[in-house]
Amino acid sequence: MSLSESILPVPGVRLGIAAAGINYPDRDDLLVIELAEGASCAGVFTRNAFCAAPVELARQHLQKTVPRYLLVNSGNANAGTGRQGFQAAVQSCEALAALVGCEVTQVLPFSTGVIGEHLPVERLLKALPDALAQLDGAAWPVAAGAIMTTDTRAKMVSRQFEVEGVAVTVTGIAKGAGMIRPDMATMLAYLATDLKVEPGLLQSCLQQALEPSFNSISVDGDTSTNDACILMASGVSSLAPVTDAGSAAYRKLSEAVREVCMYLAREIIRDGEGATKLVQIQVEQAADEQEARTVAYTIAHSPLVKTALFAADPNWGRILAAVGRAGLHELAIEQVEIWLDDVCIVRDGGRAASYTEAAGQQVMDRPEFTIGVKLGRGQARARVLTCDLSYDYVKINAEYRT
């Protein structure tokens, strides 16, 4: 029942890719996912008000019917493109629907890449037959590659479990390295299982998995216009449909989906633009979860903390300053403790008596560690994964369009 990096096909789901030349020359940038008839599908999208045209259209289509096809392009976000961008998304769905013989509402469009450029629809349409010709249940790894933008590696994972002796598979892929603070939605991520799951339950299953995974990571605090996370249930399994939240099948599926989301979210931070460190911010003893999250994100987004992480400099005063400016009402600083892994750095309002620079340095030199904050105000907690701010972050984002 453990995670597997050898990627398993999901019965009832096929994937096909193609090189449409939308923005990147000579690489795959188009993905079509085909879902068996009778499947169900759950989705969560960005809450950015300037959400992309395909996000808007995918939301509409998902409300009307169950999708048969997902159409994803990288290299162009089709966001900030107004009415023309919306038409481009509609046109793409219409073309795919015509080729495969389904309703246009049964196609969900997704785009990722540069914001504000018009989608070169003709190039996309021309490559559709190629992608369809390649549809294959084993194509998850190449699919994960086709949806990358500034990612340096494909992100994918599988998880299998058994229900009544029958194997069930959950496989997921994701992309994302910058403009990452999904928070109330997620990045581009596609998960599928072969179970048959009642749509409402499938949505719950996805929601519960998002909070500790995609909704608890941040590279740079910038929530994208195009975030989306989709969970498909092909329904081709021989098992009975999952219709009860109390059933063993639902419990196991939820656990698997959560683990797959946690793995993929962690992979996104590991591949954060220019990242050299993976840092968990763990805030405990907060009065409520909201303030725990506020403190965690204030630390995670502080450019001063992030550059100190890059330098592996235990300049903990910057962490303390971030906690202090998080806006907590009547924070009693003498109750606050700050830790680097198992090294206490701040206690009683200042540097812990036991703290040594050498001990702090030892933790900061690790590629992965935890910044722990105990607020001494209650029982609530929050956990956020983040990365450092390096020269390469500036380089990647200063040169992105050139």
Place this chain on the structure above:
Amino acid sequence: MSLSESILPVPGVRLGIAAAGINYPDRDDLLVIELAEGASCAGVFTRNAFCAAPVELARQHLQKTVPRYLLVNSGNANAGTGRQGFQAAVQSCEALAALVGCEVTQVLPFSTGVIGEHLPVERLLKALPDALAQLDGAAWPVAAGAIMTTDTRAKMVSRQFEVEGVAVTVTGIAKGAGMIRPDMATMLAYLATDLKVEPGLLQSCLQQALEPSFNSISVDGDTSTNDACILMASGVSSLAPVTDAGSAAYRKLSEAVREVCMYLAREIIRDGEGATKLVQIQVEQAADEQEARTVAYTIAHSPLVKTALFAADPNWGRILAAVGRAGLHELAIEQVEIWLDDVCIVRDGGRAASYTEAAGQQVMDRPEFTIGVKLGRGQARARVLTCDLSYDYVKINAEYRT
């Protein structure tokens, strides 16, 4: 009545500096400001919960009496230093009070520099007589140099005006280049005038000047533990005491103090760590000032916007994404306009029909320009000054303690 960069002494105020070797070798790092008897003094301090020991003590002293001396050191923030840090601040004030023969509560302490290191009090005390020996009304420029940390240049300005034919001077100095988002307080800044001003009015005069100046700038969103802004009125002017908010003297003083604060705040951003651009974010047509400020700061703090500014890349999709994720309730994106100086880039939910990349590039190439956002929701507005995020920002902050 215009600003003058030739710095004018303020009658009733003398300044003395010394090299105490607190952190930097071979440079002045200690400043004593002496204020005439019968003066008044207004102050505003950081709201960071982890405020520094000297901030806490200065607040206490200022409530009890009118200060005769301000004692400032650079190189060490004396923040996050607990009880020992507080004692160090008390000890410094006691030593100065003993040397000059005033009450300990008549000394206001200030520190700026690395957080979390203990203040080397002995070195500071040893240098106090030097600083006192140098007290001089013309020492504002060297004083501005002595309080610098990562600043690359001293920040100072004077302003004179006349009341009933008598010249009145306002001179101010400030320091700050990183950990700059004063917002609810300010950076280290010291202003003085020779007018006699009733204490309550002096505080109002300072408060009204802060909002559009120090409270509307951000380098990196990190509010310091040590921010403070002090306005002194020596009272040695031959003019009658200012006791009426409706008087011409108060109106002229307020205008001068505001202009001095605006100038110094702008200088702080121009000297922002690694900054190559000075960018004004101007948000208009907001439903209320709070949402205008939220949108302005969301843009100002976006690492993606800031790296695009550094690259002089008119990648306006990042500005649009920042507006979209600012959390405004039911933002109608088709009402939003985004401008670079006089070039409209976004209108009707997407790229403005009139926009050309060349026009956007022309603005982005300027060393100073304005990002304008019209929300189409009301009459409120906000203005924030910020800078870009460059390699040098990372370099400066990754290497700060080494």
